[in-house]
Amino acid sequence: MTGCDKIANSAKNLQSDWVGLDRKVELYSCMTGKLIKVYQGDVRINPEDTGGTSLLIDGKKLHSNLCFVISEVGIKEEPILGQ
Incomplete structure (x- = not known):
């Protein structure tokens, strides 16, 4: 990971901590x-x-001990080969 990538990643973490990110959570x-x-x-x-x-x-709390996937909305999803 380059220095610029690390800075961008840190900025994304700060954004997530302060205001949240548009994400999808699948339980x-x-x-x-x-x-x-x-x-x-x-x-x-x-x-x-x-x-x-x-x-x-x-702003609403969800507590879970289930398995989950969290993805940022807008991420390009690639098909799984062989399926």
Whole structure:
């Protein structure tokens, strides 16, 4: 990672901490892998919680011990080869 990339990454982390980022959160069953719920909005990860994960979605707290994927809205997704 170059110096410019590190600075851009740090700026993105600060933005996420202060105002959140437009993200999509997908919650999955850790046993079956089945998609349970999808949230989208300004998402921040709350680093203060232990024993699970706490997310702030549009200012509302979501605490989960499920498996999840968080993606920034607008990221270009590539198809998985062989599927």
